[in-house]
Amino acid sequence: MPELSVVIPAYRERDNLPPLLDALERALQGIDWEAVIVIDDSLDGSEDYVRQRAQRDRRIRCLQRIGRRGLASACIEGMLATSSPYVAVMDADRQHDEALLPQMLAAARADDTDIVVGSRYVAGGTTGELPSARVRISRFATLLSGGLGAGLSDPMSGFFLLKREYLERVVRRLYGRGFKILLDLIAAAEGAVQVHELPYRMRGRTHGESKLGVRVITEYLMLLAYHLAGRLLPARFFLFAAVGLSGVGVHLAALWALFQVRGGGFLASQAVATGVAMTSNFFLNNAITYGDVRLRGAALWRGLLSFYVACGFGVLINLAVADWLYLQLTPYWLAGLAGAVTAAVWNFMTTASVTWGPQPKERARP
Numbered sequence: 023m024p025e026l027s028v029v030i031p032a033y034r035e036r037d038n039l040p041p042l043l044d045a046l047e048r049a050l051q052g053i054d055w056e057a058v059i060v061i062d063d064s065l066d067g068s069e070d071y072v073r074q075r076a077q078r079d080r081r082i083r084c085l086q087r088i089g090r091r092g093l094a095s096a097c098i099e100g101m102l103a104t105s106s107p108y109v110a111v112m113d114a115d116r117q118h119d120e121a122l123l124p125q126m127l128a129a130a131r132a133d134d135t136d137i138v139v140g141s142r143y144v145a146g147g148t149t150g151e152l153p154s155a156r157v158r159i160s161r162f163a164t165l166l167s168g169g170l171g172a173g174l175s176d177p178m179s180g181f182f183l184l185k186r187e188y189l190e191r192v193v194r195r196l197y198g199r200g201f202k203i204l205l206d207l208i209a210a211a212e213g214a215v216q217v218h219e220l221p222y223r224m225r226g227r228t229h230g231e232s233k234l235g236v237r238v239i240t241e242y243l244m245l246l247a248y249h250l251a252g253r254l255l256p257a258r259f260f261l262f263a264a265v266g267l268s269g270v271g272v273h274l275a276a277l278w279a280l281f282q283v284r285g286g287g288f289l290a291s292q293a294v295a296t297g298v299a300m301t302s303n304f305f306l307n308n309a310i311t312y313g314d315v316r317l318r319g320a321a322l323w324r325g326l327l328s329f330y331v332a333c334g335f336g337v338l339i340n341l342a343v344a345d346w347l348y349l350q351l352t353p354y355w356l357a358g359l360a361g362a363v364t365a366a367v368w369n370f371m372t373t374a375s376v377t378w379g380p381q382p383k384e385r386a387r388p
Contacts, residue, residue, distance in 0.1 A: 024055050025107060026106055027104035029101050029104070029109060031113070032062075033062045035114035036071060040071070042114060043082065056081045059072045060099060063089070090314040090315055092201070094198055095199060104186075118180070130183050130218075136185055137182055137183070137204075137208065140221075144175050147221030178204070192211050195212075197249065202245060244264070266366055270299070272302040276299065280294055304329045307373070308322070317378065328377045332369060340364065344362075
């Protein structure tokens, strides 16, 4: 059994994998190790290369995922697929310095250390060629994380090594989505974690492109909300609720355009605006909330229809709950809020199991 497993999430990193695995072989001489490359189905030949290399080197393993994406979930699946007492995580883009791994392993062997983090912001570390705008975003994200990051200088780091016993202790409390798995692992410990930081010099990317985008930022904010709210609700609910709030703005904008600009009747304008908002919510949820199991093709249109039906019942539930509470002498604003919250929970639970639940398999063509 290897002492160290290196988990490498990879999405469209085919050109970076050969030099990365060569570098790992040089850096980890004298250590019993394995590399688990978790490949989200990107159709760039990454899985073919890793399997071919695994035929020559039993230390290399390929874990291919089809139909779902996401760095955090890829890391979790990769870590759980190993049996080593120590597990490292690093990116496939070669920006992390693999030569630091032996030092990280030595630090993790200490009894009082749970996680060893490669930091760009302690003395001796550097962000290298990372654009200044990206550095500011990283610094601001660190500030937002507050106490969740256990006082780390670089809780946004994707380069770390942890003990298996620590992983097993916190894994069921993880948010498990998005792109900041280190912060998730630390926040899930609720303060019961010992962290050691080591400096490293971040390298520039030579192949591929950065994955930073709106979805990454949104997922990070939802990660914070999940842990700060005490994990009382399913992780996706926070994204679903945020999309719902955006739907209020879409509804009002459509209502204004139809009623004021086009001079339509209020009831007709309200009905059309409701349909526009529901459609907007569906496509945003499909792209963001359920981006890892995004509906495509015929499933997209079946999903839209089921979303309309589920949310239609949600409207009726909203009205029924609000009206009943109002008749019980509840203040109108509180009755309305309770109806809206109840409908939101209904919409989330129903669409999670029906719209984005297991999809019917397409019949094989003869």
